[in-house]
Amino acid sequence: MNDLFSIRYLSSGHKHYLRSNQSRLWLISARNLEIYNQHFSKQGDVRCAMFNFKLKDSAVICTMLVFLEVFLFTCALFGAHQANLLGKNDGFQISVVHINDFHARYLETSNGAGACKSKNSCIGGFSRLYSQIMKMKKENPDSILLNAGDNFQGTLWYTIGKWNLTQEFMNKLPFDAAVLGNHEFDDGIDGVVPYINSLKYPVVVSNIDDSLEPKLQGTYTKSIVLQRGGKKIGVIGVTVSNCPELSHTGKLKFLPESASVNAEADRLIKQEGVFTNIVLSHAGYDKDLMIAENASEKISLIVGGHTHTFLYTGDNPEGPYPTVVKSRKGHDVLITQAAAFSKYVGNITVKFNENGDVTGYSGAPILLSHSLPQDENINKELLPWKTLVDAQGQKVIGSTLVSLDQTACQRKECTLGNFITDAMVFGYTKHSDNSSWTYASIAIIHAGGMRAGIEIGDITYDDLSTVSPFGDTIDVGEIEGKYLKELFEDSAEPSFYNGKFNGIKLLHVSGVRVTYDLSQPKGSRVVKLKIRCQNCTIPIYEPLDLKQTYRLITCTYLAHGGNGYTILKDHLKNIQSGALDLDVYTDYIAHRSPVYQEIERRSVIHGIRAYKEKLMQLK
Numbered sequence: 001m002n003d004l005f006s007i008r009y010l011s012s013g014h015k016h017y018l019r020s021n022q023s024r025l026w027l028i029s030a031r032n033l034e035i036y037n038q039h040f041s042k043q044g045d046v047r048c049a050m051f052n053f054k055l056k057d058s059a060v061i062c063t064m065l066v067f068l069e070v071f072l073f074t075c076a077l078f079g080a081h082q083a084n085l086l087g088k089n090d091g092f093q094i095s096v097v098h099i100n101d102f103h104a105r106y107l108e109t110s111n112g113a114g115a116c117k118s119k120n121s122c123i124g125g126f127s128r129l130y131s132q133i134m135k136m137k138k139e140n141p142d143s144i145l146l147n148a149g150d151n152f153q154g155t156l157w158y159t160i161g162k163w164n165l166t167q168e169f170m171n172k173l174p175f176d177a178a179v180l181g182n183h184e185f186d187d188g189i190d191g192v193v194p195y196i197n198s199l200k201y202p203v204v205v206s207n208i209d210d211s212l213e214p215k216l217q218g219t220y221t222k223s224i225v226l227q228r229g230g231k232k233i234g235v236i237g238v239t240v241s242n243c244p245e246l247s248h249t250g251k252l253k254f255l256p257e258s259a260s261v262n263a264e265a266d267r268l269i270k271q272e273g274v275f276t277n278i279v280l281s282h283a284g285y286d287k288d289l290m291i292a293e294n295a296s297e298k299i300s301l302i303v304g305g306h307t308h309t310f311l312y313t314g315d316n317p318e319g320p321y322p323t324v325v326k327s328r329k330g331h332d333v334l335i336t337q338a339a340a341f342s343k344y345v346g347n348i349t350v351k352f353n354e355n356g357d358v359t360g361y362s363g364a365p366i367l368l369s370h371s372l373p374q375d376e377n378i379n380k381e382l383l384p385w386k387t388l389v390d391a392q393g394q395k396v397i398g399s400t401l402v403s404l405d406q407t408a409c410q411r412k413e414c415t416l417g418n419f420i421t422d423a424m425v426f427g428y429t430k431h432s433d434n435s436s437w438t439y440a441s442i443a444i445i446h447a448g449g450m451r452a453g454i455e456i457g458d459i460t461y462d463d464l465s466t467v468s469p470f471g472d473t474i475d476v477g478e479i480e481g482k483y484l485k486e487l488f489e490d491s492a493e494p495s496f497y498n499g500k501f502n503g504i505k506l507l508h509v510s511g512v513r514v515t516y517d518l519s520q521p522k523g524s525r526v527v528k529l530k531i532r533c534q535n536c537t538i539p540i541y542e543p544l545d546l547k548q549t550y551r552l553i554t555c556t557y558l559a560h561g562g563n564g565y566t567i568l569k570d571h572l573k574n575i576q577s578g579a580l581d582l583d584v585y586t587d588y589i590a591h592r593s594p595v596y597q598e599i600e601r602r603s604v605i606h607g608i609r610a611y612k613e614k615l616m617q618l619k
Contacts, residue, residue, distance in 0.1 A: 094233060094276075113406075149306070186247050206263070238280070245563065257283045262296040285306075285337060418508065444512075446506070505563060515606065
């Protein structure tokens with residue numbers, strides 16, 4: 001019997017309500033559904049998916065045409081990567097609920113993680129996050145609740161409340177464990193130690209050498225052991241090993257991720273007799289893939305963070321949820337991650353055989369959409385903090401006629417990057433003399449330095465602090481042309497992430513016209529580089545002179561080698577500290593409002609497909 005269904009998203013938990021064209025209401029449980037084919041397409045503003053599936057308890061085979069609203073981003077049904085669903089309730093299984101990269105999103109946000117100006121489409125926020133997690137814990141008290149780090153930094157809320165605000169609300173959730181993210185070190189060792197000491201749940205990190213930082217010693221552990229269903233479950237923490245490049249880690253040393261995790265997993269097997277191990281990771285999706293590939297026995301699940309990776313079957317995911325990796329030892333390791341900014345709650349159930357091998361799984365990240373309830377008591381407890389934040393944050397500075405988009409900034413030139421760097425140059429025009437139109441004509445910012453976009457309309461101080469929450473100054477230094485070229489060569493690396501172009505180090509510019517060809521060898525990918533003249537009365541773009549010294553404007557973080565830019569650390573000379581970043585951006589808006597930033601082909605990237613093909617050949 002065949003039937004054609006037109007479906008609205010009426011999903012709740014693992015239950016999916018399907019209304020057919022005959023107006024019958026179907027309820028299909030995940031454990032009764034086996035999908036064996038799927039096809040995604042897009043028509044206009046509607047996403048379509050064709051699924052072939054069969055009900056396990058009957059011989060009925062159906063074909064279904066599914067229409068989903070775009071803002072839900074993800075299909076209610078499970079895709080091909082989730083065909084390995086849980087069957088009968090025999091065997092041992094654990095359920096894990098997880099979040100990562102909260103980044104101080106206490107209030108609900110826009111889809112782009114900035115301030116929400118359209119109240120009917122707001123998503124996430126701590127109140128909704130709390131409500132959903134507590135609902136899930138009530139339904140399954142034995143589920144394991146994990147936090148994969150980076151609760152600090154991201155909005156004016158953190159700027160005002162720091163670690164004290166963070167611990168107050170994170171302690172309201174019954175986490176079993178958390179790992180430290182790189183942003184937990186943004187206020188140095190003195191900023192993270194009181195935070196850890198105030199938490200009601202353990203912090204786990206296996207790859208830190210704290211021998212030269214006695215204040216941190218004893219505040220965390222490499223792992224913990226939980227009891228579920230009469231079995232011991234190890235939870236091992238790991239954070240990104242290049243953390244010193246990303247934050248203020250003092251004299252801490254960060255050890256290789258895989259080796260540290262495996263050493264602790266082996267110890268837990270031998271000394272604690274664990275049934276299986278979960279890795280709680282703030283190392284990023286690519287590193288998690290490596291950890292999984294090299295995983296020792298009894299590592300079954302990696303709950304990840306750091307790269308804000310959305311894993312699922314819709315909303316242009318960067319991989320399936322979970323991603324299944326066959327380790328070198330021959331066992332399956334599952335990887336999960338749930339985007340960022342309180343937008344999703346991760347939710348996975350894993351089934352094991354008696355040897356601790358993964359035999360099945362089910363689950364999906366849950367979108368904290370506007371339709372999901374908030375918690376009234378949490379809203380009341382947020383109110384005093386909101387009053388403090390609003391006193392500073394709700395001041396209207398100006399407006400924008402265009403979207404200052406952040407979502408494209410790791411792939412290509414974006415309006416937000418142009419806005420930020422133009423503001424930097426504008427700030428230094430005030431320091432020019434009569435011989436030049438500006439003190440410095442070029443500026444750069446890395447994609448990771450812009451944390452959210454700004455929607456069309458009024459721009460508030462809170463909007464700006466969400467875009468740039470770090471409290472940097474906008475500095476200027478001098479650099480030779482040959483090192484400036486090396487800087488942009490470095491900007492093209494690494495250039496791919498999970499098969500898609502993702503310039504993690506991609507620089508956004510003002511006063512520069514740069515063309516990359518990724519098909520060229522490393523070190524030869526900058527094929528055209530022009531610089532806006534400084535000592536001139538009419539600004540024009542001139543070919544880079546390798547022997548000339550240029551003044552370069554950037555944030556303090558990059559000027560001192562952050563994000564792996566050791567070229568700047570080694571070769572940016574005579575650095576002068578400038579004004580606070582938010583003051584620079586505020587001043588620019590005050591003079592230029594309404595803003596209407598354009599895409600101007602400042603950065604052009606060729607050869608993406610050719611480079612991807614080379615990578616595939618190497619693999």
